[in-house]
Amino acid sequence: MFKKVLIANRSEIAVRIIRACKEMGISTVAVYSDVDRDALHVRYADEAYHIGPPPARESYLRIDKIIDVAKKAGADAIHPGYGFLAENAEFAEACEKAGIVFIGPPKKAIVEMGSKTVARQTAMKAGVPVIPGTLEPLSDEEIFAKAKEIGFPIMLKAVAGGGGKGMRLIKSEDELESAIRLARSEAKGAFGDDSLYIEKYIENPRHVEMQILVDTFGNGIWLGERECSIQRRHQKVIEEAPSVILDEELRRKMGEAALKVAFAAGYYSAGTVEFLVDKDRNFYFLEVNTRLQVEHPVTEMVTGIDIVKEMISIAAGSKLSYTQDDVKMMGASIEFRVYAEDPFNNFVPSPGTITGLRMPGGPGVRVDAGVFEGSVVPMEYDPIIAKLIVWGRDRKEAVERGKRALKEFVVKGIKTTIPFHKLVLDHPAFLTGEFDTTFVDSVIEEFKKTKKKAGFDIALAMAAIAEEEKTPSVSRVCPDKGGLNPWKFFGRRLLMRSCWF
Amino acid sequence: MFKKVLIANRSEIAVRIIRACKEMGISTVAVYSDVDRDALHVRYADEAYHIGPPPARESYLRIDKIIDVAKKAGADAIHPGYGFLAENAEFAEACEKAGIVFIGPPKKAIVEMGSKTVARQTAMKAGVPVIPGTLEPLSDEEIFAKAKEIGFPIMLKAVAGGGGKGMRLIKSEDELESAIRLARSEAKGAFGDDSLYIEKYIENPRHVEMQILVDTFGNGIWLGERECSIQRRHQKVIEEAPSVILDEELRRKMGEAALKVAFAAGYYSAGTVEFLVDKDRNFYFLEVNTRLQVEHPVTEMVTGIDIVKEMISIAAGSKLSYTQDDVKMMGASIEFRVYAEDPFNNFVPSPGTITGLRMPGGPGVRVDAGVFEGSVVPMEYDPIIAKLIVWGRDRKEAVERGKRALKEFVVKGIKTTIPFHKLVLDHPAFLTGEFDTTFVDSVIEEFKKTKKKAGFDIALAMAAIAEEEKTPSVSRVCPDKGGLNPWKFFGRRLLMRSCWF
């Protein structure tokens, strides 16, 4: 096993990995930029090294500096976390060259799975279903032929496209000719390239991802699925396991398909294989995320398997310590991402100082936080400051526990997504699992309409009482400033706001 | 289901029960004594009522006042927690008379299981093994006859006894005559009563307790065992599940035996049946605890079953929501009781103000706390302020996680058992599970011998730096006292200790 691991990341995921290392008896090395000297991961690690100015490209993305620190500290491995260098093949290569183990998949798998085309071909070769269609540009004739082959409805897409431009849903052959003409012209105008390809149209698709663990001895297991249907700005905010639309049979099929892709790609480490599932519960391979995912804890909660520890063990050359038979999914888990964002103002970033912090506790509650009371959340990085993960015997209990825990969770000084999560859990559509991509907006809209909030009278009264408490008229209560005990003094200050002026 | 539940308790267990109620959509009513106006359970409950002065007999033990509050608040049930009125049959009766449901076993079962003699007889009638011997006074002749019947070694005990007085281990018949004479004389002298009884001597016994849940429809399940071998002053400090000495077969036998006793006693609700297990893994019924136990969370962690919620449901007349087949034990869990006590000074109480509090987080960690930063721990009640519960795939992982979490757990202003727990986890005897009742003392002794502590140089340096930071020589840094923002002001104070004088 490794003696010392460098964590090339920050915030909650760095803390998460440090905790895993501590429980494995491995020393930890943190790195930090100028604005992160006071970050929690620096405090938790056994060693910490400065690596540059705030912008990520000058610090957390500096491969050379990170490798230098690893060498200087004598780290025998590096865990990249997620984001930053996690899916950077160049970094994996630099580690290899420096004789340091990269805790993740082999370089080749990162490169190949990073390419949509290669990943798709790999899946097809492995016999795993992909969305019927092409990824390559097609001529008009080829489009006609292919469309008939895969069957309507189809999607016509611009090769250079993005953001829905040049994209068209075609329900039958007679719409096709004029659609091709219009789409080519639109694509030409938008991207200067009129190449088109087609894909089968999947109705009411659900994104479902499958967690896998594969070791270097050719052993692999799947750990069940996660569903991440609630997103804002195409970024996940709530994830859960299991998915409401899977049963044992489909889960096993998708798990086996995920492993087939991994083996075909020569993959090892932890990984996530993404699928689309249509309304008839056909599934199609989409892509492989060659890293630890933000939402890995929901899988840990339902399986009891510590994914980070297994990932480290695999990198150290150990065999998987579980077989597929050992993997039992129990209950349900939901993760709530706590972002430093204002959910009621279009989720704009809300960096700043956390002036107050109370975290939930009790049964079935896990908090992976990267901050403490007094932390400054810098504006330079991802807005995630913590994750609340709850477990319940079933989805209903997890939801009720989530409500309870979110009520206990208080972050002051900055805006967070906590109030948003509460609205989601109170929303009937979330409870039934029937929500789509417009869900976030509709939750916020509905909230804005229902003005009446409980506790308004108490809020008014307490604001007035706070104002009264600080008025100089009562300042006579603080004559004793000579005390030497800092806590006593501190406590007195807190209790007598009147002395603040 | 109940609409409103009164919790006739305080500290962590009151908070635990409030959390369960919140997750079930039940309103909660707290009660508090003079010194508990600022307690966490008052803040967490939906309603709170004052019930009297600090001494428990004038507040938390006042049946009349508590019933009055329940009526006034319109509570339809009362949960007694543990301690205080939890095993008080009179209280159960008062609830019944007032038309309020007592969340616990029926009054009759409390009375009967509260009597050692009746409990033993009930177990025997149910065909559950008890320690061979008597509980009734015996004549010399009867002692001889009984001793031969159950076989040596035996224990000779004073009926009026306690604290080991008048107790004698007899290994063979020829020791018996003089031993009886001496024991009678000792008992006479100590208690004014020379009655003796005998019991089979169990060598190297282990205390193992079995958690059960029984509903009012005659359905019962056992949830596996707990072992609580580490005690100080005959009070538990560390508990775990599963026990290292049980296997599937013995667990099932003991679980079934526990249920037999419960059914024979007409018991329902949550309960714990205690057994002695000898070195040949024979088990003997000891007693029934007719309440929720402090250590119930370790069972919750390995089974995923919320014992408090089930207990409430049973009281509300619901059927058990699990069958025995649903109960799967997974992994291992350890609970560390955080007492306000000084482990290095004979565990003397350490009430006072908690000036700093940081609680652990991350995977496999649960904290049930009854305090917050700034809490005053009163001297009037039990010293338990929090429980740290960890879960791991096996005992080893639970131990490593416990070490990690205990390191993150900081309580300042009062002494706690946290450093003691760390010593226990680092002790080789705990890891192998081979420890006896002298373990606590030996851990403390060993610690006192090994003076050399890591980080001493840092500690010296930081004490000096703290002293320097507060010296008036640098007080020029705090000219700006006119700020209006309390947090800013607060932050500034904290950062500039120099201004405190």
Next chain:
Amino acid sequence: MAYIATYEGKDYTIELKKLSEGIYEVTIKGEDMEKKLVLDVRRHGCCVYSVLCDAKSFEVDVDEREPHLYDVLVEGEHFEIKVMDEMKKKLEKLMGAEGLEEGEIKTSMPGKVTKVFVKEGDEVKKGDPVVVLEAMKMENEFKAPKDGVVKAVKVKEGDTVNAGAVLAVIE
């Protein structure tokens, strides 16, 4: 003492009478409410209060964000309330409150200025991009609120600005 509390544009008159240490009688009068409450108030650490009102228990966080402006969190519900004593309020009204200058482009988030599209004197149409701000990997584009002329540009590329800062003024 009597205070005027303002919440979402509505004023409420709040009278406080301290009955004993920590016990307040509170009278609230407003267009849509009239209430008398007795509160038992305890402060726990910085700015968390345990409040009992007619035996109902509330956990309340009260933080003064700016002078007289309070963030109040009651059992997870957030309220932004401005409170002044009657005298001050009257005074403020007389002096005229400081409002948002018409045509000011303000940011509600802190960030780094990554692009400035205009300079003083430029003519702009409503909706034209004026400034781009970046924070936490998200870019926000600020647009001209109306047709007009750029009267002032208060930031330049590379600047870091706080929430509430004025970026530019269109006239």
Next chain:
Amino acid sequence: MAYIATYEGKDYTIELKKLSEGIYEVTIKGEDMEKKLVLDVRRHGCCVYSVLCDAKSFEVDVDEREPHLYDVLVEGEHFEIKVMDEMKKKLEKLMGAEGLEEGEIKTSMPGKVTKVFVKEGDEVKKGDPVVVLEAMKMENEFKAPKDGVVKAVKVKEGDTVNAGAVLAVIE
């Protein structure tokens, strides 16, 4: 500045040199150690410090329990350290430190006095019970430390005492 730190009866001379904001050069000299450290010290909230020393990271809690007496927690290890600057320390030595008066019966725990066995003038033998204190459902009996006469009884039944209080004096 130079300080004298005392830990478990041993004195250490500590010299501090502030190299820049938050960076200290620390020289420690004692009977059993001689060390020079450079510390990068950051304070997080009340009395928690993040300390980097030669890239090693320490979480350190430093709380002043009484003037000059610090509870220091380094990564979970607890130290009780007394610190004074050299001048004060010398002064204190000259004046003679205030010690435990012989025959004083002191309590290390706060509690409620449930029993007082003696009154002023009583003769007691070493080991005789003097006072019983109760806290958290535990009773602690305080015994006479030596044969002698009760010079003073400082508490009566029902009193509540703090940690460190003198209960009685035997002469």
